[in-house]
Amino acid sequence: MSNVPMSLFRSPAPGLCLRVTRWAALCLTLVGAAPVLAADAPAPLVFTPYALETQKHGTIAAEAGYLEVPRRHADPNGPRMRLRVVRLPATGGDGRAAPVVYLAGGPGGSGIGTGRGPRWPVFDQVRRETDVLLLDQRGAGESEPPPACPHVHTFDDAQPLQRDAALAALRDVAARCVAYWREAGVDLAAYTTAESAGDLEDLRRALKVPKISLWGMSYGTHLALATVRLHGAGLERVVLMGSEGPDDTLKLPLSADALLAELGVLAKAAGFDDLTGSATRVLAALRERPRQGRSAMHGGKEVTIGEYDAQLAITACLGRRMTQQWLPLILRDAEHGNYDLLAAMVLLLRSEHGSYSAMSLAMDVASGQTPQRRALAEAQARESLFGDALNFPFPQLGDGLGLVDLGDAFRGPLRSKVPVLFISGTLDGRTPPANAEALRPGFSDNRTLRVRGASHDNELWVGNPAIAMSITNFLAGRPVQDRALEVAAPAFAKSKSDLVDPRGR
Numbered sequence: 001m002s003n004v005p006m007s008l009f010r011s012p013a014p015g016l017c018l019r020v021t022r023w024a025a026l027c028l029t030l031v032g033a034a035p036v037l038a039a040d041a042p043a044p045l046v047f048t049p050y051a052l053e054t055q056k057h058g059t060i061a062a063e064a065g066y067l068e069v070p071r072r073h074a075d076p077n078g079p080r081m082r083l084r085v086v087r088l089p090a091t092g093g094d095g096r097a098a099p100v101v102y103l104a105g106g107p108g109g110s111g112i113g114t115g116r117g118p119r120w121p122v123f124d125q126v127r128r129e130t131d132v133l134l135l136d137q138r139g140a141g142e143s144e145p146p147p148a149c150p151h152v153h154t155f156d157d158a159q160p161l162q163r164d165a166a167l168a169a170l171r172d173v174a175a176r177c178v179a180y181w182r183e184a185g186v187d188l189a190a191y192t193t194a195e196s197a198g199d200l201e202d203l204r205r206a207l208k209v210p211k212i213s214l215w216g217m218s219y220g221t222h223l224a225l226a227t228v229r230l231h232g233a234g235l236e237r238v239v240l241m242g243s244e245g246p247d248d249t250l251k252l253p254l255s256a257d258a259l260l261a262e263l264g265v266l267a268k269a270a271g272f273d274d275l276t277g278s279a280t281r282v283l284a285a286l287r288e289r290p291r292q293g294r295s296a297m298h299g300g301k302e303v304t305i306g307e308y309d310a311q312l313a314i315t316a317c318l319g320r321r322m323t324q325q326w327l328p329l330i331l332r333d334a335e336h337g338n339y340d341l342l343a344a345m346v347l348l349l350r351s352e353h354g355s356y357s358a359m360s361l362a363m364d365v366a367s368g369q370t371p372q373r374r375a376l377a378e379a380q381a382r383e384s385l386f387g388d389a390l391n392f393p394f395p396q397l398g399d400g401l402g403l404v405d406l407g408d409a410f411r412g413p414l415r416s417k418v419p420v421l422f423i424s425g426t427l428d429g430r431t432p433p434a435n436a437e438a439l440r441p442g443f444s445d446n447r448t449l450r451v452r453g454a455s456h457d458n459e460l461w462v463g464n465p466a467i468a469m470s471i472t473n474f475l476a477g478r479p480v481q482d483r484a485l486e487v488a489a490p491a492f493a494k495s496k497s498d499l500v501d502p503r504g505r
Contacts, residue, residue, distance in 0.1 A: 052086060171400075
């Protein structure tokens with residue numbers, strides 16, 4: 001799963017029936033003729049004034065509208081969906097750069113929400129050159145999300161998590177959710193990366209421009225790459241931050257071991273023991289006997305922690321800077337017999353693993369993995385200190401749910417002349433630099449920013465001013481060279497007083 005979020009061309013013909021929508025039948029009745037709008041012409045996209053309220057940078061004068069798209073692009077005259085789009089009008093530039101569409105991660109993240117947060121200064125810099133469009137992808141944010149599933153699984157916190165039993169319980173919940181959504185009339189096959197790529201092409205045409213540029217983060221890069229494959233003629237440039245390639249949905253377990261070792265070098269310099277050795281000893285102790293911990297973040301709630309709980313928690317901590325900064329202290333305390341900090345992570349993960357959203361579940365299952373990728377992940381899981389925890393509960397969760405699989409052609413190697421800028425953080429525990437390196441040979445016009453010390457988090461955006469400048473220059477069509485940049489090293493927590501609740505409370 002993942003754990004990160006737009007504009008474009010062609011005007012409709014004039015006449016009474018301007019749109020092929022649910023009103024098409026009424027139009028036919030009134031005029032007694034075929035619809036005047038060609039099937040390949042998108043519905044109009046009308047923007048109105050919109051106040052984008054950011055968290056720390058005030059209120060930004062913007063524009064917003066809804067893009068109507070087919071629920072299934074293979075059926076352009078069928079049911080339709082509305083996607084929310086916020087446009088940040090250019091504040092400068094010479095008008096030659098294509099509009100830029102931002103694609104959030106997830107799947108399920110809000111592009112509009114991203115613009116409101118701490119990454120706003122980068123959006124502000126890019127819009128000095130051209131329009132920036134924040135898109136809530138189909139099923140996410142304000143773009144008609146399916147109803148929440150009422151079925152959830154609540155783990156017994158008095159018991160350690162057992163991998164096989166937990167997987168069976170979560171598969172049962174997922175199956176019940178799928179049945180619920182189908183009963184509610186949700187078209188789960190509409191939630192695939194290929195359908196979202198079609199939305200971007202419709203957005204381009206609705207904006208009446210020959211090309212757009214895409215700017216994605218995490219899963220947003222996966223969507224951008226699918227658009228390169230399926231609608232590359234309409235793309236001018238692509239920025240990929242934390243690349244997830246066509247066959248990267250299933251992560252490689254040994255990447256967690258490698259990152260733990262790299263993070264351990266930094267932690268040792270800060271006075272901690274070797275992290276790999278520490279994690280090995282903690283896991284061995286929990287394998288021998290589960291332990292109890294109380295989470296202050298959960299009102300002192302107690303949980304029994306087993307080896308697989310800790311494997312899940314450690315791999316989750318490796319993902320982002322905040323939890324990376326916790327990890328040495330979590331492991332040191334656990335080695336000394338205090339499992340309270342580890343308990344906080346365990347309880348957070350148990351709550352996240354117990355429920356599903358239709359959009360993200362369907363998207364992840366549809367993107368899937370090739371047999372070769374699955375076999376490689378299974379082989380690495382047998383060698384990894386963390387087993388298959390990095391991907392849990394995938395890929396097994398998707399087996400037998402009856403959801404769409406986009407097939408191995410979707411996941412195959414990609415070759416393109418579209419200019420691409422790859423941005424990777426050396427401490428990224430979700431989309432490691434190896435993903436970008438594997439993709440790079442397929443793009444004849446590419447540049448790479450390798451950001452030492454950056455994880456899958458905000459410092460990959462704002463940790464070094466050269467990052468935003470490179471993104472802006474690239475999207476404006478100015479020369480950008482391969483570069484190695486640095487951000488400040490993680491500031492490891494030395495005591496509980498240094499910790500911040502990751503839920504923002």
